[in-house]
Amino acid sequence: MNDFDDRQMLIELASVIDRLEIVLSGLQQPLALSANDSSAGRLSSHWHRIFTGNQVAANAVDTSRQQQLASELTQQLERLRNEHVRMRHIKQLSEKKLQHASTQLQQSGFSPPEAAELLTLLTQGQFNHQHHGQLLQLLDHYQAALASSITHHAHSHDHQHELCTRLLQLIDELHFSGPVATELAKLRHQLQQRVEKTELPSVCLKLIDLTIEGCRFERKNATRFLTNLNAHLEEVHRHFAITLSEGQSIVDARTHHGHHIAGELRAIGEHLFSQSNVQLTADIELRMRSINHILVQHERLQEREHALLQRMSEMDQQIHTLKAEAENFKLQLNAQNDKLFIDSLTQIHNRAGMDQRLDLEYRQWLRYEKPLCIALLDVDYFKEINDKYGHLAGDKALRLIAKTMQQSLRETDFVARFGGEEFMVLLSNTDQKDIEKPLQKLCDRIKNIPFRFKEEPVTITISLGATLLKQGDSIQSALERADQALYRAKHAGRDQIVMD
Numbered sequence: 001m002n003d004f005d006d007r008q009m010l011i012e013l014a015s016v017i018d019r020l021e022i023v024l025s026g027l028q029q030p031l032a033l034s035a036n037d038s039s040a041g042r043l044s045s046h047w048h049r050i051f052t053g054n055q056v057a058a059n060a061v062d063t064s065r066q067q068q069l070a071s072e073l074t075q076q077l078e079r080l081r082n083e084h085v086r087m088r089h090i091k092q093l094s095e096k097k098l099q100h101a102s103t104q105l106q107q108s109g110f111s112p113p114e115a116a117e118l119l120t121l122l123t124q125g126q127f128n129h130q131h132h133g134q135l136l137q138l139l140d141h142y143q144a145a146l147a148s149s150i151t152h153h154a155h156s157h158d159h160q161h162e163l164c165t166r167l168l169q170l171i172d173e174l175h176f177s178g179p180v181a182t183e184l185a186k187l188r189h190q191l192q193q194r195v196e197k198t199e200l201p202s203v204c205l206k207l208i209d210l211t212i213e214g215c216r217f218e219r220k221n222a223t224r225f226l227t228n229l230n231a232h233l234e235e236v237h238r239h240f241a242i243t244l245s246e247g248q249s250i251v252d253a254r255t256h257h258g259h260h261i262a263g264e265l266r267a268i269g270e271h272l273f274s275q276s277n278v279q280l281t282a283d284i285e286l287r288m289r290s291i292n293h294i295l296v297q298h299e300r301l302q303e304r305e306h307a308l309l310q311r312m313s314e315m316d317q318q319i320h321t322l323k324a325e326a327e328n329f330k331l332q333l334n335a336q337n338d339k340l341f342i343d344s345l346t347q348i349h350n351r352a353g354m355d356q357r358l359d360l361e362y363r364q365w366l367r368y369e370k371p372l373c374i375a376l377l378d379v380d381y382f383k384e385i386n387d388k389y390g391h392l393a394g395d396k397a398l399r400l401i402a403k404t405m406q407q408s409l410r411e412t413d414f415v416a417r418f419g420g421e422e423f424m425v426l427l428s429n430t431d432q433k434d435i436e437k438p439l440q441k442l443c444d445r446i447k448n449i450p451f452r453f454k455e456e457p458v459t460i461t462i463s464l465g466a467t468l469l470k471q472g473d474s475i476q477s478a479l480e481r482a483d484q485a486l487y488r489a490k491h492a493g494r495d496q497i498v499m500d
């Protein structure tokens, strides 16, 4: 555009010069001036003086010709003036655009030293007359900024994908019941579909909300149970206190009756030796009545004792119920505790379970130095399964793969799902020469699962990277080696095992 305007300007200027030459040659023709044309004569001599630098007699130029030339000259000058205004406007506009572009580039965060230098000049309004050069430089930087923003976008896309996978994993590690579980399932479904970058924060917040709500729900259940337990215990305590005092009073009464009967018997014995028969009979009768009275009281005591036993048996029943409830609660807590280490989708161990077992196996390896193998597995092209047959099909595949893995290995081996379609296997106490066989069997079994999605038979393969723990290894270093091996298996074409 600028190029074109400049060329146009040159053509215009050339034409102006041509015209001016004609005007000049016209003015140079020495023609007589009439008295009426004195002003035109003055004008022509004025132009003559401007263009030639020489004075000419006022009557030396033809008046009509002079007038024509003068009007042409005026027109040319007018055009020239307009063009000048237009060019000035274009210049101002392009400077403004340049400034706007440099501000935008500055805001883009793209600033190699050359770009920074140019931008400082441009944003300070220091344009030089070589606009073209500056524009070209600016264009170069624009292109670089665009390329960098495309790369950045790709990275942020990767990051977004990773975040979604991590959120899915977290959901799989949560084991809530009731409405929270339903909401979590919905959120899981949403994450498996495409979640826009802008929606991610609200999904994270929702997950936090649900986790808090789930914890509250669990806590409410536990509190309710403990309140019940407490109420029952209070009741038992009250009964126990009554029973205790009742028992004590029965014991006191029994002792008292015992003493009384013993006293009466002693008195009968004494009277037997010291009294006459008539007197003796009367005394014995008296004592017998007293003993009878004691026996009646004793019977009442027996009834109270019976009631006491009844109450004790009820208490025993209550304590029994309490014990059963406490046992049940303990089982629930244990089950919840176990669930913390179980992946809800596949029902094998999750990342937390894997960390716990890895730690244990590592300590045993340090102590007993028996071989320990870590294998990392990743399902090949799993994204395609999800994309082509839907996430439910993907979930089903993951469940079956996990089950097959468990069935394919020994009970003492360990299997965990630690990421979306990533699994880990620990083979303890297995020598190097014996490792490849079970791992190969595992891969073959998975490959042979007869998956059918949308009536189509589908073969799913896995890539596997494995390593044996070596002298000086930490858990981290061994995991990294296994991960590298897995990476090589993927890049060598997938569906294979790489041992490091």
Ligand SMILES: Nc1nc2c(ncn2[C@@H]2O[C@H](COP(=O)(O)OP(=O)(O)OP(=O)(O)O)[C@@H](O)[C@H]2O)c(=O)[nH]1
Pocket: 165, 168, 192, 345, 378, 379, 380, 381, 382, 383, 384, 386, 390, 391, 392, 393, 394, 395, 398, 419, 420, 421, 490, 494
């Ligand atoms: N159905 C389902 N898909 C999941 C789950 N977790 C992760 N994924 C998906 O697994 C896919 C993994 O894709 P990528 O990491 O690209 O790997 P891939 O397609 O298996 O490709 P390669 O590993 O390179 O062979 C993504 O589409 C995830 O959304 C899950 O729990 N269920």
